Amino acid sequence: MAAFGTVFMPEMALTTFENNQWSEAKFVSADSIQMHPGAHVLHYSSTCFEGLKAFRHADGSVNIFRMDENIKRMAQSSELLFLPKFDSEQLSQMIKDIVKKYVDEVPAPPGSMYIRPTHIGTEASIGKAAAPSGTSMLYVLLSPVGDYFAGGARPLRLLLAEDGMRCAAHMGMIKSGGNYASALGPILAAKANVNADQILFCPNGDVQETGAANFILIDGNEIITKALDSSFLHGITRASLLTLAADLGMTVSERELSVTELLERAAKPETEAALSGTAAVLTSVGTLIHNDKEIKVGSGEAGPKATRLRQALNQIQWGQVPDTHGWLTKV
Template identity: 35%
Template sequence: MEEIKVTLTETPKQKPAEDALGFGKYFTDHMFMMDYNEEKGWHDPRIIPYGPIALDPSASVFHYAQEVFEGLKAYRTADGTIQLFRPEENFKRLNSSNDRLCIPQVDVDFCIKALSKLIEVEKDWVPHAEGTSLYIRPFIFACEPVLGVHPSKEYKFIIILSPSGSYYASGLAPVKIYVEPEYVRAVRGGTGFTKTGGNYACSLKAQQEAKGYSQVLWLDGVERKYIEEVGAMNVFFVIGDEVVTPALLGSVLPGITRKSCIEILRSWGYTVNERRLSIDEVEEAAKNGQLKEMFGTGTAAVVSPVGELKYKDDVIEISGGEIGELTKRLYDELTGIQLSKREDRFGWITKVC
C-alpha cells in the first residue's frame, strides 16, 4: 500500500466544550479517505480536511444501499496517552460485513496504521474529561455511477472522528427498554450480523413508536419469541447463577464489547451461556425472583444497566430500578482497562501516541 499523504486544513474549527459534547454531534478537522476500483484495488490513502463528498446522483449506494460501517473509540489516559481498545476486532468485523455486502476486503493492519496516523494528526481533539472519548466511524460505500443491481466496481473508504460524551444523557443510570412485538430487525440468512445502514433504517419505525423508552429490544424474525439484541447494544441477563446472552446465529451483531464481557466474566469464574433465550423465560424468571440483572453492551454505551423492560402489557422492574452489582463491576473493569486504570490482562490495548 502507498504511503498516506497528509493535507492539513487551513481553517481549523473551534473545539466544543467538553461538558457539552453529547454523542456524534461534532467532527474533527480531518478525515482519512482511500478509493477502490477494479484496476488499482485500494489506493490513494490520504488524510484531508473534513468536508463534503462529491458523488454522482447515480452512485450505487443511493439506490442499492451497498454500505458498511464500524464504531470504536480512542481514549485519553490520566498521563495523556491516547489509545485504542481492540481495534483489530473492529476491522476484522468490517471485513465480515464487507464479505456479506460484496465489498472488497481491507487490510486490517493498514487500517490500524491509517487510523493511528489520523488520530496523531487530530490528537488535540481527544477530550480529557471523565466519561469522554473520541468516537471513530470507519465506513465504506459503493460509488460507481451506474444504475444496475450488481456489486459496485468503485468504493470509498473513509474514517471520521467525533469527540463525544456519554451515549445516554443519563450516563450510567439504568435505561428503560421496550420489547418490540410486531416489527422485526433481521432474520437468519440476512444481514443482521453485519454493520450496514439498512439494519438501522428498518429499526427506526419501532424506535419512533417506543415513546418513553431509550431503546427497542428485538425478538427473532420467525417465531417472534427469542431475544436478539437492542438497537445499539447486545444484551445480557443474570438469571439465577447463570449469565445469559443470545447466541450468535446470524441475525445478531457479534459485538466486540459483548465478546470482551464474556471473556472477563469467564475469567472471574462466572457461568456464561450463549443460547436462545425467550421473552417468556425472562418474564418467568422475573416472576419467580431469578432475574437479578440485565445490561446492554456496545462501543458507544460500553455497559448500560437496564432498570425496566416492557413487553406488551407487562412491565418488568429489574434490580429495583438500580444498577446491578455485576453490571457495575463489569463497567468499572472495562472502562478501567480502556483508560489504563486497571491491568490489561488480555492484551487489548493499542497505544497510538
Template identity: 35%
Template sequence: MPIRRPEPIAVRRNRRPKPKPETDALGFGRFFTDHMFMMDYEDSRGWHDPRIVPYGPIELDPAAKVLHYGQMTFEGMKAYRSPSGGIRLFRPDMNLKRLSRSNVRLGIPPIDEELVSEAIRRLVLLDRDWLPAAPGTSLYIRPFILAVEPLLGVSPSREYRLIMIMTPVGSYYEKGGDPVSIRIETEYVRAVRGGLGGAKTAGNYAASLKAQEEAASRGFAQVLWLDGVHRKYIEEVGSMNVFFRIGEKVVTPALSGSILDGVTRDSVLRLLNHWGIGTEERRIAIDEVAAACRNGTMAEAFGTGTAAVVSPIGELDWDGERLLVGNPGEAGPLTRRLYDELTGIQTGRAPDPFGWTVALDGSEEPAKPGRD
C-alpha cells in the same frame, strides 16, 4: 481482485481548525474533528490513493449505487485518554476483522486491515487535541465504505470509497449510566438468519428506526428485538447486545447470524469467565425473561456496545406489562463492576490482562502533500 499495497498515506492539514466543544456539551456524534481519512477503490486498480484531508462534505454522483441500493458497511471504535495523557485504542483488530466480514456479506472488496489500522493511528494522532480527558469521554472513530459507481442496476459496485471520521463523545444516553427502560418489540422484524443482522451496514439499522421512534414516543430508550421467525427468542437491543443475570448465571443470546458479533459483548464474556462467573450463550425465550422478572430471579440486565460500553436495564415493557429488573433505580453490582473494569482497561487505569489495548505514542509526522 487481490489486495495491493497502496502508496503511502498522504496528509493535507486543515488550515482552518475548528474550535473544540466544551466537555459538558459533547453528547454523542454532534461534533467532528478537523480531518478525515479517504481511500478509493476501482476494479482495475484495487484500493488506492489513501489520504488524510480536512473534514468536509463529500461529492457523490446522483446515480451512486449506495444511494439506490444501500451497499455500504461501517464500524465504530474509540480512542481513550489515559491518566498520563497517552492515547489508547481498544481491540481495533476486532473491529477491522468485523468490517471485513461485513464487506463479504455486502459484496464489497476486502480491505488491507494493516493499512486501515495505520490510517487510524495517523488520524487519531493528527487530531489528538480533540480527544477529551474527562471521565466517561472518548474519541469515537467511524470508518465506512460506500459503493460510489454511478450506475443504476442491481449488482455490486465496481467502485468504492472508504472514509473515516471522528467525533469527541460523552455518554451515549441522556441519563448517562442510569438504568434505561426498554420496549420489547412485538410487531416489527429487524433481521432473520441469512439476512443482514450479523453485518454492520446501514440497512440493518434502517430496519429498526420505525420501532425505535415509536418506543421513544412512549418514553423508552431502546427497543429489544425478538427473532424474526418464531417471534419469541431474544436477539439484541437496537444499539447493543443484551445480557441477563438470572440467579447466579449470566446468559446472552447465542450468535445465530441475525445479531451483531459485538466487540464489547466478547470482552464481557471473557471478563466474566476470567472472574469465574458462569455464562451461557443460548436461545433465550421472552417467556423465560418475563418469568424471571416476575419471580424475582432476574437479578440484573444490561446492554453492551462500543457506544454505551455497559448500560444497565431497569425495566422491560412487554405488551404493556412492566417487567422490573432487580432494583430498577440503580445499576446492579455486576453491571457496575463490568463497566468499571472495562473502562479502566480502555483508559489504562486498570491492568489489561488480555492485551486488548493498543497504545498510540509519538507525534504526528510532518505532513506530506496530498490531494482533496
C-alpha cells in the same frame, strides 16, 4: 455540550478503490465527500461502518480499544455486502495515523475519541440493483465525545417485540446503515406509545437484540446472552464483557433465551439486565414492557454485577489496570 457524535475533527483519512486497486491513503477535509448522485450506496445501500474508541491514559499515552476486532468485523461486513475487499493493514494504519494527527484532541476519561471507519459503494450505476459496486470509498472520521451519561445514567425501559426482527435475518451480522433504518420505525412507535427507550426484538419469542445494542441478562452469578448466529450483530463490547465476566468468576451462558424465561428470571430480586455497545459500554435495563404490562427487572435500578462489569471494562480502556488480554493499541 454538543450532542454525542456531532463534533468532528477537521480532517479524515480516505482511500478509494478504482481500476481494481486501492489508492494511497491521504488526509482530506472531513466536511464533505464527492460522489455521483447515481452512486451505488445512495440507491442500493452498499454501506458498512464500525464504531471504536481511543482513550487517553494518565501517562498521556493514547490507546485504541480492540481495533483489530473492529477491522475484522468490517472486513466481514464488506464481504457480505460484496464491496471491494480492502487491505486490513492499510485500514489499521489509516486509523492510527488520523488518531495520531489529532492525538491532542483525545479527551481524558470518561471522554474518548470516537472512531468511525466507513466503507461505501461509489460506482455510478442505477442499473446495478442486483449487482455489486465495482468501486468504493473507505474513510475514517473522528469525533471527540464526552461522558455518554453526562446527564446521569437512568435504567432503560424496553418494549419486548415478538412480531418482528431488527432487520432481515441474513443481514443481522453486518454493521450496515440499512439495519438501523429498518429498526427506526418500531423504535419510534415504542417511544410514542409506551415511553420505551428501545425495542428488544424477540421474533417468535427468541430474545435477540435491540435496535443498536446487544442484550445481556444477569441472574446471580450467571450472565446469559444469545449465542452468536448470522441473525444479529456480533458486538465487540459484548464479547469483551463476557470475557471479563469469566475473569470475575461468573458463569457465561451463550444460548437461546425465550421471552418466557426472561420474564420469569426478571421477577427475581437479584436479576439484572443491560445493553452493551461501544457508545454506552453497558447500560442497565430497569423495566420490560410486554403485553401492556410493565415488569420490573430485579430492583429496577442499576445492579452491582452490571456496574462491576462496566467498571472492569472502563478500567482497561482508561489504563487503570493491566491490559492482560492485549486489547489496546498504543498510538
